[in-house]
Each structure stands twice: as structure tokens, then as C-alpha cells.
Amino acid sequence: MNWTLEVVVVPVAEIDRAKSFYADQLGFTVDHDTTISPGNRVVQLTPRGSGCSIVIGEGVVPSMPPGSLQGLQLVVPDLVAAHAHLVERDVEVSEIHVMGGPPDALERGGSALDNIGFVYFQDPDGNSWAVQQISARG
Secondary structure (H helix, E strand, O other): OOOOOOEOOOOOOOOOOOOOHHHHHHEEEEEEEEEEOOOEEEEEEOOOOOOEEEEEOOOOOOOOOOOOOOOOOEOOOOHHHHHHEEEEEEEEOOOEEOOOOOHHHHOOOOHHHHHOEEEEEEEEOOOOEEEEOHHHOO
């Protein structure tokens, strides 16, 4: 039996600000933006190529304060290109960090960054994200 993770709820304070960040700055696809009833709005966004989406909204999970989700992780085939993409779209992103591996991995680039290359950023509410390079999944 396959078990697939399909949705992660990301707690935000301002839906439209968060929607703009994820769609316009990160490039996530807006799958739907639905107001079910007053006080209950759901926006689902999916990173390009991902089988898992995020949901932001009002009345989704009231017990999670905005910014309380930490350690979300995206995987990309080219971390240098992903870093440049984030910088071009005005996302405050860390420099590339190399966690272990050969000391010259960053200088070598390409597949040398696989599994050990990361960058980090936060959404406007402080939910934290890591981006890791695994080129074999590209």
C-alpha cells in the first residue's frame, strides 16, 4: 500500500500576503482559492513538480499560530539556480551551506552539492524552509 503526503497546512496571518509570496515570489502554482463560508477560506498552492501541496487559509487550523511551522524542506536538482531564482524574486535567502562532504563541494558545484547543499528562507510569517539539492530527482 502506498502512503503519499499530499498537503501540509502552513499557518499564516494574512492570506493574500502569503499567497503572493508563495505564488509570485516562489513560483508555486495556485491550485484553488476557495471561500467556503465567512471565516473559512482555503488556498492550495503546489511547488512546480511536487506531489505535495501547501494549504494556507482562514479557519483551517486555528490552533497553529502564524509562523509556527519550522523545518519544511524542498528538493531541487540545481541549488545554485534555485538560489539565484530566490534572490531574483526578492526572497531573503541564506547563502549556500554545505553540510559535510568534500571541502571544495561549493566550488565544484553541480552534483558535488547533492545531499549536502542547502539554502534557507522564511515566509513573511516566519515559517521556515530549507532547500536541498538532490540532482537525481530532477
